[in-house]
Amino acid sequence: MEPKRMLIIDDHELTARGYGYLLENAALQNILPKFVIDYAQDTKSAYRQIMSKVKTSLVYDIVLLDINLPSYPEKKIFTGEDVGKLLRKVASKTKIIVQTALTDNHLLYNLFQSIDPDAIALKSEWNEEEFVRCIQNVLESVPYYSAAFSKLIRQQFSKPFILDNEDRELLYLLSIGVSSKEIPKYLPWSSSKVEKRKRILREKFGVEEKNLLSLLRAVKVAGFI
Known part of the structure; x- marks a missing residue:
């Protein structure tokens, strides 16, 4: 051989x-x-x-x-x-x-x-x-x-929803300390779109609190960051 x-x-x-x-x-x-x-x-x-x-x-x-x-x-x-x-x-x-x-x-x-x-x-x-x-x-x-x-x-595949690449990128940027106001520097989004996506993500992950820390904690537990 x-x-x-x-x-x-x-x-x-x-x-x-x-x-x-x-x-x-x-x-x-x-x-x-x-x-x-x-x-x-x-x-x-x-x-x-x-x-x-x-x-x-x-x-x-x-x-x-x-x-x-x-x-x-x-x-x-x-x-x-x-x-x-x-x-x-x-x-x-x-x-x-x-x-x-x-x-x-x-x-x-x-x-x-x-x-x-x-x-x-x-x-x-x-x-x-x-x-x-x-x-x-x-x-x-x-x-x-x-x-x-x-x-x-x-x-990730056991979740009842799928995150698209934009959601993943948003969550990653937020997790490394990029503020919501700075996101439009990294993604071609308006400030209103950033807030809308954050609200949708809170709904997906079942996060009732509106603070970012609670969302990131839920996302980390789920294995996305």
Whole structure:
């Protein structure tokens, strides 16, 4: 059987090499197939590795992608998320495993929507056993989501309503301290529209109090921020 090709993108070299060691060890035990592994520590080297493979039609089978990476402004690639979007355009058959330290539900959900990764793992939850299981799932085209991300998805899809992207963005901005009066600087809304959306959101989340703190508390409990 031909070895699989993997690109590990992580700005911590020791972490990346550790993943490589786990893959080699699992291959020796016949738990996983053998991998030919390339490494990248920033978005620039990741871009070059990916595009060089695309030119030779030898695209990666799997890309293990960290999100917090040094940027490559010349190609408008600023984070690992942008690398994921690039992969979806130029190498649609490549499976993407996102491994991240992000714990912000809003950012995680946006990541899920923008890249549609084959797996999402939070670094704080990942150990050797889970790492190998994740690779196995992805090779078999079975999605893998860490416990925390699975909980987030269950929380959001168990609600009797769905928030659109505008509502999510409004709640996120409010949660990081942007005042209602400042929202029109970030969203193309009037002040009256901001207040109207806040009122509708209070109704959706069953919040009777009109203060912002009560709304944000309910939204956080529901897993949206």
